[in-house]
């Protein structure tokens with residue numbers, strides 16, 4: 001079995017696919033609005049620290065567990081320990097994959113829907129964000145629109161994953177990631193050349209520390225997990241297709257760099273435009289779907305930029321969604337001996353159905369609240385704020401305390417011999433973060449998420 005396991009065509013292919021997983025709605029939809037709500041530059045500074053001291057060390061560990069075992073999250077822990085506890089951690093990852101993909105696809109559907117609406121000319125004639133908000137409300141409130149685009153988005157995800165690791169995921173990432181980057185460059189040029197753009201740049205670079213409190217630190221840390229696709233085995237699964245000749249540490253560094261670069265670039269493109277139109281940067285989740293269409297309405301060539309922007313968002317969402325489905329598929333292929341096609345069709349189908357109540361949370365089921373949250377919010381909160389940090393915590397503890405240090409070092413040095421020779425201090429620092437810094441900080445986030453702190 002192991003010899004026939006699928007693999008990436010090259011290290012570059014792996015890095016692009018993993019960066020594709022990391023760069024998603026988290027970077028372009030979520031990051032700008034949480035940065036906006038939490039005061040801009042100061043929040044970004046804290047987020048960067050979280051990425052460096054928690055995201056990066058845990059990402060190396062997660063990829064390494066996958067590469068060493070060549071297995072899905074459940075099989076990987078089963079291969080490294082005898083303990084049922086760790087196998088259930090892997091299992092929780094697969095469940096988180098089910099959950100995140102189900103609601104992610106709903107928003108992914110909106111992004112395609114917005115590309116279509118732009119082409120139909122219905123998105124760029126607003127005088128105020130409130131007007132754009134009314135259209136947004138009526139679109140997501142329309143059952144057929146919501147479920148229709150959720151279906152379309154999901155079909156695309158399944159189509160890519162069914163073609164396999166190299167011919168599907170890697171190939172799609174190699175086409176989509178350069179397109180994504182080019183669109184972002186165009187949008188940045190548009191943004192910074194608008195009159196009044198400098199206020200947007202100041203918002204991103206000049207910190208206002210008074211806005212920072214415990215809550216914003218926790219949001220920054222939680223987001224570090226989500227944006228790097230950490231804690232549920234997506235990076236582990238992608239790592240399992242990676243060659244032992246390739247360098248895990250420098251690949252992880254490149255993934256972190258690309259993910260952060262693209263989040264910041266999205267921030268620049270969005271905030272220069274928002275400030276130039278004199279709109280509110282702290283508009284919350286509606287920033288992208290309500291404030292931006294109002295911005296595009298005021299801009300020369302707004303139609304084109306709107307089209308490009310929502311296409312960018314759809315591509316980013318797609319390359320992340322395929323990594324979520326791949327976790328589930330790898331589990332059924334490795335552990336249950338299913339064919340890739342059967343696994344994609346059956347479990348893709350199940351996750352698609354699970355997404356339907358999330359799509360209906362914006363219309364039919366909008367008032368069906370569980371603990372004051374809609375179905376969509378419950379799934380999002382449980383997966384993003386509980387399961388991901390928990391998974392990240394367990395990965396840090398596993399690599400720092402459970403897996404023997406000699407075994408970890410042998411595994412990580414394969415392909416990275418020179419790096420550890422050139423920077424001998426890196427090992428100690430990495431373990432310091434894995435063993436102490438990450439577990440303590442993540443535990444704080446979890447307690448906060450669960451309302452205990």
Ligand code: PHE
Nearest residue numbers: 022024025026226227229234
């Ligand atoms: N990293 C993705 C984003 O920023 C979301 C994601 C989380 C993807 C977990 C895979 C696994 O949108």
